[in-house]
Amino acid sequence: MFAIHARYRGRAVRRAELVARSAEALSTLEGVGTFEVLGVEDICALVDTPEAIADTTMALLSAGEWAVGIGIVPTSVAAPKLASAQAKKLAGAALGTRARIGTVKVKVKASRAGKEDADRWASDIAASFLLLATLLAKRSPEGREATSMMRRGYNQNEAAAELGITKQAMSxxxxxxxxxxxxxxxxxxxxxxxxxxxxxxxxxxxQS
Structure with missing residues (x-):
């Protein structure tokens, strides 16, 4: 079971409206549950697959105004409702209270015996998103536009035609x-x- 808890860290004047719109848009991604708006700046949702976690986190990092917490809970030994609640709680705990723009923090539920391994996995996942966030931050507006088209499922020819540029320029x-x-x-x-x-x-x- 996976959950994402994101916090808006940008400077929009009407941040509550922006957060609500973002929650609605993110909820349309494949494999993502309905994002619940928590207060003015926070949103949280259950996510079905690792692919959906990565897609949602990338969308938030691309926006450049969010901090992200990810919670991972094994579901084979816990009731789905309990696992869902635990995943959301872990995602919020991963985010913490001083989250900065572009950061991704991760917590993996584990027994005391497995805590060291869980912490290592969490650190590695966070590191992979740190590298991606660094890459995204260095892109030009044209680069963000082009990669956004590819992320939405266009091939290079289709994306080039949509943007009104040549295939070579797209490449x-x-x-x-x-x-x-x-x-x-x-x-x-x-x-x-x-x-x-x-x-x-x-x-x-x-442990069971």
């Missing part, structure tokens, strides 16, 4: 924006999240 924008590095980093984050959950499940089963 150059993607190269300058580090698109290949992003896709590799995304896959790394997905793999780490999946392995963290598998490790947590294995540890929980040993």
């Amino acid at each position: 150059q924008r993607l190269q300058a924006a580090g698109w290949q590095a992003e896709t590799a980093g995304w896959q790394l984050a997905v793999n780490l999240i999946r392995r963290a959950e598998d490790s947590a499940v294995a540890q929980a089963e040993l």
Whole structure:
């Protein structure tokens, strides 16, 4: 079971409206549950898969105004309702009270015996998103536009036509924006999240 807790750290005057709109938009992503708005700046939702966690986190990092907490709870040894509540609580605890823009913090539920492994997985997942956030922060507006099209499922020809540029220009924008590095980093984050959950499940089963 996975959960994301995000906090708006930007400077919008009408931040409550922006946060509500963001929650609604993020809730349309595949594999993402309905984002609940918590107060003025916070939103939280359950997420079905590692891929959906990565997609949602990337969307938040791309916006450049959010801090993100991720909670991972093994579901094979806990009732779904309990696991859901625990995942949300962990995501909020991961975020903490002094979260900064572009940070991603992770907590993985584990027994006392498995805490060291869980902390290591959490640190590795956070590190993978730190690298992605650094890449995103260095992009030009044209690079962000081009990679956004690719992330939405366009191929290069379709994206170039949509943007009114040549295929060669599209390729150059993607190269300058580090698109290949992003896709590799995304896959790394997905793999780490999946392995963290598998490790947590294995540890929980040993203790049961």
